[in-house]
Amino acid sequence: xxxxxxxxxxxxxxxxxxxxxxxxxxxxxxxxxxxxxxxxxxxxxxxxxxxxxxxxxxxxxxxxxxxxxxxxxxxxxxxxxxxxxxxxxxxxxxxxxxxxxxxxxxxxxxxxxxxxxxxxxxxxxxxxxxxxxxxxxxxxxxxxxxxxxxxxxxxxxxxxxxxxxxxxxxx
DNA sequence: CCAGACGTTGTT
DNA sequence: GTCTGG
DNA sequence: CCAGACGTTGTT
DNA sequence: GTCTGG
Numbered sequence: 001x002x003x004x005x006x007x008x009x010x011x012x013x014x015x016x017x018x019x020x021x022x023x024x025x026x027x028x029x030x031x032x033x034x035x036x037x038x039x040x041x042x043x044x045x046x047x048x049x050x051x052x053x054x055x056x057x058x059x060x061x062x063x064x065x066x067x068x069x070x071x072x073x074x075x076x077x078x079x080x081x082x083x084x085x086x087x088x089x090x091x092x093x094x095x096x097x098x099x100x101x102x103x104x105x106x107x108x109x110x111x112x113x114x115x116x117x118x119x120x121x122x123x124x125x126x127x128x129x130x131x132x133x134x135x136x137x138x139x140x141x142x143x144x145x146x147x148x149x150x151x152x153x154x155x156x157x158x159x160x161x162x163x164x165x166x167x168x169x170x171x
Numbered sequence: 172c173c174a175g176a177c178g179t180t181g182t183t
Numbered sequence: 184g185t186c187t188g189g
Numbered sequence: 190c191c192a193g194a195c196g197t198t199g200t201t
Numbered sequence: 202g203t204c205t206g207g
Binding site for chain 4: 003064066067072073075077078079082088089091112153156
Binding site for chain 2: 037079108109118
């Protein structure tokens, strides 16, 4: 679940909906109907110093702190973490100390019945309100150049009654 | 998650 | 960092 | 003990 | 088939 999602709220609306105290200055389109892994996206986390909620930009696809080389992640996917496993392994540290909220309006799922005819379906909250995926984030220092990379993952769980197939409003 | 690329030599 | 397999 | 992995989805 | 970029 959740390899791609969409966002209808701008920074202002996100800040209001999630009671954000500090909004970092980065450009953000008022909507994005194709939020893809490996791109920079807004997330909400506790500020390191004040503990207050801040809206910042991180890259989707968690690179664990202990990663020695990005090549180690080749062939693995860290865009999602199962709720059942986040207390162990790579996720343990982020789960303890680095949780976040990922503002969104809904997400996509694809049918694979016919491989030649993949079809996307969109889901959002039945009440149409902004939603926040539960997420984890981490910071990784690139040993090559010493730069820091901050990333996040979205926690997945079973299908439930909160989500419904999107009824797109016409104009 | 999907879509699209996936190579080399040697030239300007 | 932490867990598993050997 | 050390070495090496550490993931997800969805399909068969 | 598998990897990368978005």
